[in-house]
Amino acid sequence: MRFTVAIDGPAAAGKGTIGRAVAREYGFAHLDTGLLYRAVGLAALEASDGVIDPVLAERIATELTEDDLARPDLRGSRAARAASKVAALPRVRAALLDFQRRFARREGGAVLDGRDIGTVICPEAEVKLFVTASEETRAARRHAELSAADPALTVGQVLADLRSRDARDSQRADAPLRRADDAVLLDTTELSIDAAVAEATALIRARI
Numbered sequence: 001m002r003f004t005v006a007i008d009g010p011a012a013a014g015k016g017t018i019g020r021a022v023a024r025e026y027g028f029a030h031l032d033t034g035l036l037y038r039a040v041g042l043a044a045l046e047a048s049d050g051v052i053d054p055v056l057a058e059r060i061a062t063e064l065t066e067d068d069l070a071r072p073d074l075r076g077s078r079a080a081r082a083a084s085k086v087a088a089l090p091r092v093r094a095a096l097l098d099f100q101r102r103f104a105r106r107e108g109g110a111v112l113d114g115r116d117i118g119t120v121i122c123p124e125a126e127v128k129l130f131v132t133a134s135e136e137t138r139a140a141r142r143h144a145e146l147s148a149a150d151p152a153l154t155v156g157q158v159l160a161d162l163r164s165r166d167a168r169d170s171q172r173a174d175a176p177l178r179r180a181d182d183a184v185l186l187d188t189t190e191l192s193i194d195a196a197v198a199e200a201t202a203l204i205r206a207r208i
């Protein structure tokens, strides 16, 4: 059975949590596509003198394997910033396209979360969700995740980081963050994780 669930939305809206939970519920494979851009961004940054070389970033994207997605430091804010820079490069996006499309159509069903899954990667996805939440809620959630490893981090810093990343992701020319016309909007500002997952699960059940 092939069945694709596309989940898009801004940073820290709950896409990953919802994606993992519905994948577990239905036995689907799950891909957090942000990790692809994070892995490319961090590797390109480390190989540079501080300014990312687009040609090098493209080569890293072309050679990326699933093993590269296991680095523990990919979740941090340094990787996030580097990710959103390389994500604006059309050749990097093109190099990562096949991997994502193959993943989406694998036997047994797949959930992909990111920014352009419903619009560019899988416009034919059986279920499309656009997950969002207020900026303050998203910053508080991301701060709770990151502060254990970085106790000096403030909510204000996280908020500033999210804002600049969301602006870059929404304003880039190639595959900007945008809700697909046929995506169901899920605002998680006032929802518990369980309630958000329950809504997503019900939507999939209705279409499976």
Ligand code: C5P
Residues within 6 Å of the ligand: 011, 012, 033, 034, 035, 037, 038, 080, 083, 084, 085, 087, 113, 114, 115, 116, 117, 165, 169
């Ligand atoms: O989702 P996450 O915060 O891990 O994504 C990191 C960055 O990767 C985003 O800010 C965005 O620039 C980029 N990205 C993207 N397209 C995707 C997934 C992530 O451009 N499908």
